[in-house]
Amino acid sequence: MTESVTRAAREDDMPAVRAVATRFGLLRGWPPGRDFLDAERIFGALALAPAPDGRALGFGGTLRRGAVTHLGDLFVLPESQSSGVGRALLAELLAGDGPKVTFASSDPRAMSLYIRHGLRPRCPLLYLTGPAAGLDLGLR
Numbered sequence: 001m002t003e004s005v006t007r008a009a010r011e012d013d014m015p016a017v018r019a020v021a022t023r024f025g026l027l028r029g030w031p032p033g034r035d036f037l038d039a040e041r042i043f044g045a046l047a048l049a050p051a052p053d054g055r056a057l058g059f060g061g062t063l064r065r066g067a068v069t070h071l072g073d074l075f076v077l078p079e080s081q082s083s084g085v086g087r088a089l090l091a092e093l094l095a096g097d098g099p100k101v102t103f104a105s106s107d108p109r110a111m112s113l114y115i116r117h118g119l120r121p122r123c124p125l126l127y128l129t130g131p132a133a134g135l136d137l138g139l140r
């Protein structure tokens, strides 16, 4: 396995990062303009694994609250998975001290990566969905 290179994402990397996010459907439903990827880059950390042609093989992002680092995203293009890209991104994003949290996917690579970085499974997380119409948010 070759060692993957990663670096912090710059503003002009955002199209490459968004191309990966779009492959995973992450931007579906987001209005055009600023989104959670900008928030990670500006207020937390956003890292990418650049490809030689200017695209990205994958990216990951964190946000911080106090001392706690929350890993919000870690995505590697299917054709580049299982070659150390995710591990390199995580090593860059979780390099600092302090508590770290994330919500793991069911991808078997995710769990082993996180455990190797010192995170321990706490409890299952259920995603519940329902219709937005008719919700009373008390905003009137």
Ligand SMILES: CC(C)(COP(=O)(O)OP(=O)(O)OC[C@H]1O[C@@H](n2cnc3c(N)ncnc32)[C@H](O)[C@@H]1OP(=O)(O)O)[C@@H](O)C(=O)NCCC(=O)NCCS
Residues within 6 Å of the ligand: 073, 074, 075, 076, 077, 080, 081, 082, 083, 084, 085, 086, 087, 088, 103, 104, 105, 106, 107, 108, 109, 110, 112, 113, 116
């Ligand atoms: C999960 C993901 C980010 C991991 O990145 P990756 O580049 O594919 O993974 P790596 O090559 O860095 O390998 C990570 C670990 O998985 C192991 N692994 C690799 N391929 C595997 C496979 N097919 N089955 C099980 N484990 C595997 C590696 O050995 C490594 O573990 P180790 O550090 O203990 O040796 C990536 O596969 C992905 O984007 N998956 C889809 C999106 C997703 O679920 N993201 C996680 C959101 S929480």
